[in-house]
Amino acid sequence: MDNELETRYIKQPFSLASSGMYAGGLVGVVLAALLGFFFPIISAPAIAILVLMAGMLALLGYKYQQGPELTFTLTFMHLQFHSHQGGWLARWKNIDRIAQASVGNDGWYQPLPWVGIRLKDYGEFVEAICPRVASKILIEQRILLVMAHRNMADPPYQLEDILFDDTPFITPSGQVLKGLQAMLANRMRYNRAFLGYDFFISEDFLDRPAADFAGLARRYLAAA
Template identity: 65%
Template sequence: MNAKIETQYIRPHTFANGRLLYILGLIGAALAGIISFSWPQVAPAAVAILLIASCILALVGYKANQGPELSFTLTFMHLQFHSHYGGWTARWNNIDRIGQASVEKEGWYQPIPWVGVRLKDYQAFIEAICPRVATKLLMDQRPLLIIAHRNAGETEEQIEDILFDDRHYHLSSGKTLKGLQAMLANRMHYNRRYLGYDFFISEDVLDRPAAEFAGLARNYLARCRGLPDM
């Protein structure tokens, strides 16, 4: 049965776009050189502007191209995120649900370009994350919690206390998380309370809209749930 569930690789649009920008920048710089030598009557200021714009384009493309060619791998065992600063892994048997995230405003739920993941247990996920990945999760997903807290109406919890809550977090296993791990666990707890999910995946690192990726992940979740890990 496991063999019938094929591994799927997600390659973000930003990787292809970065390569294209880099190539266009090099072409523009070469064109500026050709114009400068072949048509000296062209205003030097115009050639300089073209050269500067091309260099900026090439630099932006180069930076965008530094990330990994893959952003996600979906297998019969897990959903795995890849990046140049590290990654994370969530096993299907530890995922409660996946869906496109939304924020509530005046009783209406508005979809946002993020995919939410809700876990059954935090321990395995948090203990496997390196500090750099945990920090980036906390930073990148902070605006979502701020918006959800603002739209929640009256609440005794202050957003500053929520964002920087590093109190010790007690897991169901009896283990206590401290420091950055505790901050991540507390943030996931607040995310679940205000947004319904523990952490989120930005559409920027996907090759398709958030709703389509959520549907793909749910399909894997339904097919792989209950299968023994290898």
């Protein structure tokens, strides 16, 4: 296999804000301790709350300083998303198209900081996705559907009817999806109708621009 297509790990870019959080938390702990020592009239519970808040800020900053977290793995078989809430996996053989997403308005298309993925079979993806991640997709990616709906002169659906449509969804294999799975499958169907893709990856999770990540993924897709 081409060396460029070996297993690759994508991590979120490191943020300098984490260093500020860590330093600010440590300074806050010291200042709270000094206040308690030099101004004994200040109530002990108030000092304890300040120390606790500053300590939590320092711990959070320290955690982020340990390095960026893994968000995606690309292998010769699949594209996989990782998060604290869970993740999802899409086999290259089940991906029809992947590219930077865009939204149209009067014949003009504005590229978006999102990567769009169009699948061949919803069932395989939806049945395997973590429920918490499915919920996050529904909530965080609805802005794209709203934008596309508003830019369409004569939309075929009312926005309030499609954002959280939980009508049972039947896959090509005959599997009936209900509840959260049906809601995600229906959202993917509406996304395809309005945006051309089923679900999306935010540039915020990537270590490179959306267009570059889409280009990298297409090389794996072509080799699958």
